[in-house]
Amino acid sequence: MGLDVFAFDCRIPCGIALSLFCAATSAQVETRCLIYHGDVRVDPSLAVGPTFISLDDVDRSNIMLSATERDGPTGESNVCGNATLRTVQSAGPFGYLNLGSDFWVPFGGDSGGNAYSVTYHDRIRTAPWLDRGQCKVQTTTDRFSGVDSAGFGDDARGAGTICVTRVSRPDVVIEPLELRVGKTAHLRVRIQTQGTPIPFKGAKARLAPAAINGSLFCANATDAKGNLGCVYEAPARRATIETVTGDCVGCNSTASSTITVTGPPKVLGFFNGIWNTKEEAGMGLDALKKLVGPSHDNAPIRYVSFYNQTAKGGSGSPLQDIAETFVQRGVELDGVLNDRWEHYWDLLAGRHGNPNSLTGSLIKGLGSGGLALARLLDATFNATLGQIVGGWARLLSDPPTEADLNSQLAQLRILAGDDAHLVLLAHSQGNLFANAAHDGLLASDPRVAVKVVHVAPASPTTRGEYGLSDRDLVVNALRFQGGNSVRAANWSLPFSSVDASGHMLVPTYLDAAREGRAKVKALVASAFDGLAGP
Numbered sequence: 001m002g003l004d005v006f007a008f009d010c011r012i013p014c015g016i017a018l019s020l021f022c023a024a025t026s027a028q029v030e031t032r033c034l035i036y037h038g039d040v041r042v043d044p045s046l047a048v049g050p051t052f053i054s055l056d057d058v059d060r061s062n063i064m065l066s067a068t069e070r071d072g073p074t075g076e077s078n079v080c081g082n083a084t085l086r087t088v089q090s091a092g093p094f095g096y097l098n099l100g101s102d103f104w105v106p107f108g109g110d111s112g113g114n115a116y117s118v119t120y121h122d123r124i125r126t127a128p129w130l131d132r133g134q135c136k137v138q139t140t141t142d143r144f145s146g147v148d149s150a151g152f153g154d155d156a157r158g159a160g161t162i163c164v165t166r167v168s169r170p171d172v173v174i175e176p177l178e179l180r181v182g183k184t185a186h187l188r189v190r191i192q193t194q195g196t197p198i199p200f201k202g203a204k205a206r207l208a209p210a211a212i213n214g215s216l217f218c219a220n221a222t223d224a225k226g227n228l229g230c231v232y233e234a235p236a237r238r239a240t241i242e243t244v245t246g247d248c249v250g251c252n253s254t255a256s257s258t259i260t261v262t263g264p265p266k267v268l269g270f271f272n273g274i275w276n277t278k279e280e281a282g283m284g285l286d287a288l289k290k291l292v293g294p295s296h297d298n299a300p301i302r303y304v305s306f307y308n309q310t311a312k313g314g315s316g317s318p319l320q321d322i323a324e325t326f327v328q329r330g331v332e333l334d335g336v337l338n339d340r341w342e343h344y345w346d347l348l349a350g351r352h353g354n355p356n357s358l359t360g361s362l363i364k365g366l367g368s369g370g371l372a373l374a375r376l377l378d379a380t381f382n383a384t385l386g387q388i389v390g391g392w393a394r395l396l397s398d399p400p401t402e403a404d405l406n407s408q409l410a411q412l413r414i415l416a417g418d419d420a421h422l423v424l425l426a427h428s429q430g431n432l433f434a435n436a437a438h439d440g441l442l443a444s445d446p447r448v449a450v451k452v453v454h455v456a457p458a459s460p461t462t463r464g465e466y467g468l469s470d471r472d473l474v475v476n477a478l479r480f481q482g483g484n485s486v487r488a489a490n491w492s493l494p495f496s497s498v499d500a501s502g503h504m505l506v507p508t509y510l511d512a513a514r515e516g517r518a519k520v521k522a523l524v525a526s527a528f529d530g531l532a533g534p
Helices: 014-023 102-107 279-293 318-332 341-349 357-364 368-397 403-419 430-445 473-479 505-509 514-530
Strands: 010-012 029-039 074-079 081-097 115-131 135-142 158-167 173-174 176-179 185-194 203-207 216-218 227-231 240-248 254-261 266-271 300-305 421-427 450-455
Touching: 010 403, 014 450, 074 115, 081 158, 081 421, 135 158, 135 279, 173 254, 176 185, 185 216, 185 240, 203 227, 266 279, 266 403, 266 430, 279 300, 279 505, 279 514, 403 421, 421 430, 421 514, 430 450, 450 514, 505 514
Parallel strands: 176 254, 266 300, 266 421, 421 450
Antiparallel strands: 010 081, 029 158, 074 081, 081 115, 115 135, 115 158, 173 185, 185 227, 203 240, 216 227, 240 254
């Protein structure tokens, strides 16, 4: 009977159906009832259109808005009274989910994804009649038989009324998405009715206008699993939060969700300087945290210490750090320092009066400042000479920093693999490690986002912006080994008795009473901004 244009792949038992129907939230509940006359085989799937438009041979006069719409007097009467009709539900409600195509919608048919409740009703007619002068009542009942326990009705035959109520329309579900800038990800958009996915359902999703937009590409219908294929491409550099909306043919309402595009992780790596124990390096990192703050451009900053081993706190001495610095600097100076170690041996041997010794060079080059530094080094030597002499040969031939560098590079490569924006802040001797780390990272992958901020660089070369005080006696001492041995001073900081050397990170360069602190903060901010791009 009629055109079976809908396919039902979902049969819901009555008990489950009742709970689902009670929970239905459709703003508009539509019911249509169809009267079947005679003895016919019925298939409720043919009746699951709100207007029964799919039935090509339905008498429209047999369609009602409720099963009892025509109950009461039928209009037929005789001397014994009026004939009446009473409709009584006999089976149901049974749940049906229409997984049919939206193809029929333009022709007045039902759109796929609607959930229905189907009920069967007996039509009981009472008609008075006169029998040998006595009024009697004849009762006839139109009834369906063979309705199975699921209510599908394939074997149902008879006559009566079938009512179909649309209890819910399909819903669009858009899951929130979070991804990094420059990345591409699938946006999960699905069409479902009462939790059941609706396949091959016409739908669309779009981005709301925003200051910074990515790109969204979607199919125009769901796949066999009810998913709408959507791919989102995030902006290349800038973080943003976008709103995505979606709807479908015959859906309850437009759905919306958010796409959050986060910037890459921001990491400030600290390379400690000369004479630092781990505790002192930790204090330097803590000072940087307070200075720079927990975030930059609304993105959190992760602080990481890239500690290089020093003799202080170990079996050696602070002077071992000095020797280590010059061993590393020798690499950058193409071996020039290999010919200058005699100056340090002059110092260690106490040949202070020799004009060719390091101490003599410092005094002649720096005047009173050089003399102060020479006395400082001499005092350190006198206190530690007995402890370090045995370790000098090993230190100069095989400086114990290769392991540090390898460990630092391994850690940095892990961070770079997470697309982190890396700012390496180095102080003093740490600049040598930072230079090597920077070069090693870019050698592994030229796309790594890394910048270096140099503070008091004890290095003739730098990889980024730097700050060096004109009163830094330690770096000034290095300068007098050769004209190009260190960078030129570019900050003028007043003298402070808190750190007479003018070289230490926290007492001098991060001193709250002097402008070096603000300059360091500005260098870090500029480095992060430079990584973010235009």
